[in-house]
Amino acid sequence: MSREADETSRRSFLKTAGGATVATASITSLAGCGGGGDDTEADDGGGDDTQTEADSGGGGGDTQTLRYGRGAHSSTLDPQNTTSGEVAKVTNQAYEGLIAFEPGEAALTESLATDWSVDGQSVSVTLREDVTFHDGTDFTADDFIATYRRFVDEEYEYYFEDASVYGPFTLGSWIDSIDAPGDYELSITLTQEYAPFLRNLAMFTAVVVSQDAIEGDTDLDEAMVGTGPFELETLDNSNNRIQLTAFDDYWGDAPNIDEVLFLTRGQNSTRAQALVEEELDIIDGLDPDSMQIVDGSDTAETRTATGINIGYMAFNLSRVEAFRDRRVRRAVSLAINTQTIVENIYSGIATQADQPIPPALFGHNEDISPYEHDPEQAQSLLEEAGYGDGFSFTLTTFQNPRGYNPAPLPTAETIRSNLQQVGIEVEIDDRQFSDYLTYTSEGRHDATLAGWFTDNADPDNFCYALMHPQVESPEGQDWIDWGTEGFNTGNNAAWANAEFMDLVDQAQQVSDEGERAELYQEASQIAHDEAPWVYIDYADEVRGVSTGVSNYVVAAIGGPYLKQVEVE
Amino acid sequence: MVSKQFLVKRLLLLFPVLFGVATVVFAILHLSPGDPAVTIAGERASQEFINEVRGDLGLDDPLWQQYVRFLGDVAAFDFGQSYQIQRGTPVSQILANRLPITIELALLGEVAGLLFGLPLGILSAVRQDTLTDHLTRVGALSGISIPIYWSGPLLILLFAQFLGLLPTSGRIGSAYFVETQTGFILVDTLLAGNVAAFRSAVVHLALPVVVLGIYQMALISRMMRSSMVEVIRQDYMRTARAKGQGEKITIMKHGLRNAFIPVITVIGIQFGSLLGGAVLTETVFEINGIGTLLVDAISRSDYPVVQATVLVFAVLYTLVNLGVDVTYSVLDPRIEQ
Numbered sequence: 093m094s095r096e097a098d099e100t101s102r103r104s105f106l107k108t109a110g111g112a113t114v115a116t117a118s119i120t121s122l123a124g125c126g127g128g129g130d131d132t133e134a135d136d137g138g139g140d141d142t143q144t145e146a147d148s149g150g151g152g153g154d155t156q157t158l159r160y161g162r163g164a165h166s167s168t169l170d171p172q173n174t175t176s177g178e179v180a181k182v183t184n185q186a187y188e189g190l191i192a193f194e195p196g197e198a199a200l201t202e203s204l205a206t207d208w209s210v211d212g213q214s215v216s217v218t219l220r221e222d223v224t225f226h227d228g229t230d231f232t233a234d235d236f237i238a239t240y241r242r243f244v245d246e247e248y249e250y251y252f253e254d255a256s257v258y259g260p261f262t263l264g265s266w267i268d269s270i271d272a273p274g275d276y277e278l279s280i281t282l283t284q285e286y287a288p289f290l291r292n293l294a295m296f297t298a299v300v301v302s303q304d305a306i307e308g309d310t311d312l313d314e315a316m317v318g319t320g321p322f323e324l325e326t327l328d329n330s331n332n333r334i335q336l337t338a339f340d341d342y343w344g345d346a347p348n349i350d351e352v353l354f355l356t357r358g359q360n361s362t363r364a365q366a367l368v369e370e371e372l373d374i375i376d377g378l379d380p381d382s383m384q385i386v387d388g389s390d391t392a393e394t395r396t397a398t399g400i401n402i403g404y405m406a407f408n409l410s411r412v413e414a415f416r417d418r419r420v421r422r423a424v425s426l427a428i429n430t431q432t433i434v435e436n437i438y439s440g441i442a443t444q445a446d447q448p449i450p451p452a453l454f455g456h457n458e459d460i461s462p463y464e465h466d467p468e469q470a471q472s473l474l475e476e477a478g479y480g481d482g483f484s485f486t487l488t489t490f491q492n493p494r495g496y497n498p499a500p501l502p503t504a505e506t507i508r509s510n511l512q513q514v515g516i517e518v519e520i521d522d523r524q525f526s527d528y529l530t531y532t533s534e535g536r537h538d539a540t541l542a543g544w545f546t547d548n549a550d551p552d553n554f555c556y557a558l559m560h561p562q563v564e565s566p567e568g569q570d571w572i573d574w575g576t577e578g579f580n581t582g583n584n585a586a587w588a589n590a591e592f593m594d595l596v597d598q599a600q601q602v603s604d605e606g607e608r609a610e611l612y613q614e615a616s617q618i619a620h621d622e623a624p625w626v627y628i629d630y631a632d633e634v635r636g637v638s639t640g641v642s643n644y645v646v647a648a649i650g651g652p653y654l655k656q657v658e659v660e
Numbered sequence: 661m662v663s664k665q666f667l668v669k670r671l672l673l674l675f676p677v678l679f680g681v682a683t684v685v686f687a688i689l690h691l692s693p694g695d696p697a698v699t700i701a702g703e704r705a706s707q708e709f710i711n712e713v714r715g716d717l718g719l720d721d722p723l724w725q726q727y728v729r730f731l732g733d734v735a736a737f738d739f740g741q742s743y744q745i746q747r748g749t750p751v752s753q754i755l756a757n758r759l760p761i762t763i764e765l766a767l768l769g770e771v772a773g774l775l776f777g778l779p780l781g782i783l784s785a786v787r788q789d790t791l792t793d794h795l796t797r798v799g800a801l802s803g804i805s806i807p808i809y810w811s812g813p814l815l816i817l818l819f820a821q822f823l824g825l826l827p828t829s830g831r832i833g834s835a836y837f838v839e840t841q842t843g844f845i846l847v848d849t850l851l852a853g854n855v856a857a858f859r860s861a862v863v864h865l866a867l868p869v870v871v872l873g874i875y876q877m878a879l880i881s882r883m884m885r886s887s888m889v890e891v892i893r894q895d896y897m898r899t900a901r902a903k904g905q906g907e908k909i910t911i912m913k914h915g916l917r918n919a920f921i922p923v924i925t926v927i928g929i930q931f932g933s934l935l936g937g938a939v940l941t942e943t944v945f946e947i948n949g950i951g952t953l954l955v956d957a958i959s960r961s962d963y964p965v966v967q968a969t970v971l972v973f974a975v976l977y978t979l980v981n982l983g984v985d986v987t988y989s990v991l992d993p994r995i996e997q
Contacts, residue, residue: 159834168747175702253716254748257705313748326837329746330757331830332948335837355834358946362828365821371834526961527694529703533710547704557704581707 156349156659158641160652161363161372165332165356169324170312171297172243175256177545180296181376181652182354185336186226187299187318190217190236190278191290193650196397198452198549200294204231204319205278208290210603213268215280215289223343225302226316226323233272238303240270250306258297262547266292285601287608291548294650321347321655332356347655348643361385367392367636373659374644374652375636379498380439386636393639396632397646398452400546402445402554403496404625405487405507405539409571410586412538414483416571421623422463423473427514428507429465434629437502441634445627447616448554452648454605455551455612460620462627470514482515485538489520490528496543496631503541503628533581535574541628542584549649551612555596559619561588570622587624670982674975681974682734685967686727695719696743696961717743734971740964745956751968755950759972760843761831762949765941766934768869770927773876780877781884781923786911788889796881803878808937812871812944819867826867829946833860868945872937876930883926887919894918921992928984932977 164178171183192203207218223231241248243255244264266289268281282289292298305317316324321344322336334354338347355372357363364382366372368389378386378394386394407415407424414420434444446462449455474480487507489500497503501522508518523531532540546553556562561572562580565588572579572588579586592615599611620627633648640660645653697714698705705713714720718729733740739751746754784796820828831845832838836857838848846865849858891897892915900910939951946952950969957965 157835167744170747173747175704257701257709260709261704313746328837329754330761330840330843330948331832332946333834353834356946357829362946365828369824524694524959526696526699526959530693530695530698533698533707544703579707582704 155351157351157353158349158374158654158657158659159353159355159372160654161355161357161366161375163356163358163360163363163377165329166334166354168313169316169327169334170252171299172239172252172255172259172301173313175258175297182334182336183299183316183318184296184320184651185322185352185654186316186320186324187296187301188320189294189296189299190219191294193294193549193647195651195653195656196645196647198400198454198649200290203294204236204300205293210290213282213285215278215282217278217280219276219278220343221276223319224341225304225319226339227302227304227310228341229302229304231300231302231319232275233278234275235303236278236300237270237272238306239299239301240267242301242306256297258295258547262292262295262298285603287600287603288548288550288552291550291553295548296650319343322352325351345655348658349654352654364636367638370638370640373638373641374657376634376652377495378634378636379493380441382636383439383441383634391639392636394634395637395644395646396441396634397648398443398450399495399631399633400450400452400549400648401496401544401631402448402450402627403442403541403543403629403631404445404448404627405541406585406625407539408535408537408574408584408586409624410535410574412485414477414479414485415539416569417477417479418622419473419477420479423470423477423479423514424511424516425463425623425626426466426473427470427516428510428626430462430626430628431465433503433506437499437506438629438631439498441498442496442629442631445629447620447627448559448625449551449612449616450546450554450630453546453549453551453554454609455599455616457613457616457620459613460617463623465510467510467513474514474516480515482517484517484519486519486521487539487541488528488532488537489522489541490525491522492525494525494543495545496629497541498631500541507626532584535581535584535586537584540584546649551608552596552600555592555612555615555619556600557582559583559585559587559624560593560596561586565590565593585624587622589618589622589624592618592622667982667986670985674978677978678734678971678974679731682731682967682971683727685970686730689963689966690723690726694961696963699961700743730967734967739968739971742957742962742965744960744962745953745965751964754953754965755968755972757840757843758948758950758953761845761947762935762938762942762951764844764846765865765868765872765947765949766931766938768865769872769876769934769937769941770931772869772873773880774927776873777877777880778884778923781881782888782911782916784881784885785888785892785919793885797885800878800882800885803874804882806874808871808875808940809944811874812868812941815867815871816944827864831861831864831868831947832857833864836860868941868947871944872934872941875937876934879926879930880923883923884919887922888915891915891919917991921988924984924987924991928981928987931980935973935976 162178162181166179166182167176168174168179169183171180171187188203190203190205191200191208194201204220204223205217206220209216219233225231240263242250242252243259245251266282266286268283271279273279299318301312302317305312310317314327321339321342323339325337326335333356336352338350357366360377360379360382363375364378364385367375368385368391370391383394386392407421409415430444434442444462446460447457487504489504491500493499504520508520511518531537544554544558560580561583563576563578566572570587570589572586574586595611595615599608602608602611633646635646637644642658643656647653697710697717697719701710701713718726742749742751742754780796784793787793816828819826838852838854838857841848841851845861846858849861897910897914900914938949939954942949942951943955950972953965954969957969
């Protein structure tokens with residue numbers, strides 16, 4: 093850097109320090125924004141400056157920009173290369189699936205499919221016509237087939253070697269074959285009757301990619317060729333930001349905004365501050381402290397929606413003999429004051445949990461209520477089970493906050509002190525998340541704090557994914573050895589209750605939602621009574637939204653829905 | 661002048677150094693807890709899928725095989741692909757994008773340190789034991805004593821949050837998109853002829869550069885002062901004065917050049933720690949250089965990125981020190997290798 097430039101820096105510094113308002117400058121974003129002359133009013137003096145808005149001086153276009161602030165940048169733009177929700181926030185703007193979630197609800201709605209029907213193992217889908225991809229090609233059934241094959245079919249020339257686990261998890265394990273009887277018709281045969289299948293089609297990872305892009309030389313880690321309302325303008329990995337612009341040939345209603353910027357602010361408080369100072373329009377990932385910053389301002393507010401997630405502590409029945417006794421598990425559930433954890437530690441941004449299925453989903457059993465904090469009853473249950481003198485175990489936890497557990501270490505500390513009162517000694521074993529995942533997936537924990545965000549807003553995604561061993565349950569016991577071949581390590585309690593498993597298996601194969609709900613309610617009651625987990629919380633979805641933003645719906649699944657958002 | 665033999669010898673020494681660094685990094689990564697395959701596969705993955713990922717990455721091979729393969733790849737300048745940070749992107753490409761960001765920051769920090777440190781050091785030496793000297797020395801001592809992770813947030817609090825004058829993070833305003841040509845944001849904005857973007861970049865870089873510069877300034881001024889104090893007392897300085905040469909010329913011409921040698925050493929050694937400081941500064945100010953890259957890569961078990969980044973740090977450090985040695989002999993031809 094030259095002396096001259098440094099002089100400029102100091103001059104600039106002194107100028108701003110002097111309180112002078114820095115000149116307004118018109119710039120044209122080099123990245124295009126076709127149509128020429130998107131005039132941008134920039135105030136260099138205040139923080140992360142730019143307030144993009146109409147240039148009152150007339151001239152160029154009237155660019156409406158929405159700045160979405162988040163905690164981490166996308167590690168890829170390829171929805172088949174990730175399980176990260178952070179990636180989905182961006183890909184959901186550019187890609188669409190056959191089916192979508194209603195904004196802010198768990199119900200399904202049309203997207204690239206206009207009609208569908210399920211008959212046993214056969215699924216028929218009618219596709220929308222006159223839909224264009226961002227690369228100008230028309231959307232047909234072949235695009236879906238190419239997308240599907242790229243994800244799961246190793247025979248396919250363009251099979252994606254690095255495909256994420258969602259390939260088999262959501263589609264591959266359930267689809268036997270796909271045919272296209274016509275350009276706009278799909279006929280899918282499933283490997284078994286599987287009720288959650290349609291919901292899997294609505295997941296961010298099942299979106300349709302242009303066949304031309306798949307079979308051409310497009311690098312889908314850095315480009316998005318979908319049919320969504322926004323298309324990629326700039327991927328700026330050097331500055332952790334992504335610029336999307338409205339797609340002119342979108343089949344549906346055009347977005348209300350011209351441009352979306354995904355900006356990264358790693359620290360929650362910095363992000364909240366940036367929102368308050370009107371450098372961002374919407375932010376996510378708020379903790380109680382950053383919520384206070386937002387709520388204390390008159391430029392932004394927090395908005396919440398019931399989340400579709402759960403935070404819990406799982407007993408490892410495969411490892412700790414004491415936990416194989418239901419009375420011990422219930423005693424621990426009674427001894428831990430989850431109400432205090434939720435109200436005091438999570439500062440009210442969560443509700444107390446009582447069963448595996450969150451309240452926003454069908455199948456949630458309204459008749460169940462959380463275990464009351466009752467150390468005396470806990471003590472008597474322990475005595476009854478022969479553990480009156482107590483015992484000890486290690487509680488494994490991740491260190492950093494996660495959506496379903498905003499404060500893992502204080503949670504673990506509370507559990508430790510609560511259980512001390514009934515004679516149970518707890519040693520806390522906190523680990524970095526990647527280490528935690530490795531450790532618990534190998535079943536080395538005695539008990540672990542854990543949690544889950546829904547993938548597809550289906551109760552099966554909680555009951556089957558987290559509480560079902562996915563192998564035969566051993567005769568006469570309700571737990572399974574961790575080393576059993578094919579065991580679902582997502583079931584970190586190693587719980588294998590035959591009655592529960594039977595209900596969940598049945599619910600997978602019934603298509604009527606009312607009937608499924610009854611089966612899950614029954615399964616939930618068993619999961620509550622048997623207590624393989626201490627149910628801690630269902631966390632709210634919290635967003636910080638600028639007062640200038642309207643029509644924004646906080647969604648627990650899918651989204652963020654930015655197409656209909658308006659910015660003042 | 662520097663002999664070719666010396667340069668070749670020093671450059672050859674780079675290889676054992678890099679070999680050592682590569683081995684240590686490899687060992688530490690593989691000894692530390694956490695399995696990249698689990699991190700990549702994610703919470704949803706079955707054990708079978710995790711094993712598949714592990715197999716694809718060669719992580720289930722014996723450690724010595726992984727080590728030999730790693731060394732072979734490094735020798736061919738193949739650092740592999742990122743596991744997590746930018747999935748599937750060659751690490752060399754990521755580094756090429758990130759390195760200029762850190763170098764720009766470190767250079768600006770160094771320039772800021774020199775710009776303020778040298779005059780202050782000289783002033784302090786010339787006016788030894790006066791109030792100016794005392795104030796400068798106290799200032800320098802404070803500058804050295806304050807760690808970046810404390811001064812950074814403090815300055816953010818003051819200038820960004822309290823006074824609202826400077827941005828808290830990043831290196832350019834969100835609305836400015838400028839084509840990357842050199843990777844140096846100040847240069848790129850100028851090349852694009854975008855004055856507003858340039859100004860935005862300057863404002864954004866001001867705080868991080870000041871934070872990095874404070875420490876450099878403090879160190880340089882202290883070193884310059886003590887070196888200058890010593891030189892001022894030398895016989896040749898007295899002779900110069902005795903010959904009737906003006907004080908200013910004596911100090912600037914005879915004093916400065918000789919006093920500079922130990923300062924150069926400090927600048928050289930400190931440039932290395934400046935890179936280390938950049939790790940902290942980048943983290944505090946959320947600037948996306950190789951410092952934050954390294955921190956992210958470690959926390960996400962992105963082995964290829966960690967290995968390559970540490971090697972790049974080692975190369976930079978070694979080359980800077982070589983540069984320092986070369987500069988010595990230019991400044992003082994008596995220093996022979």
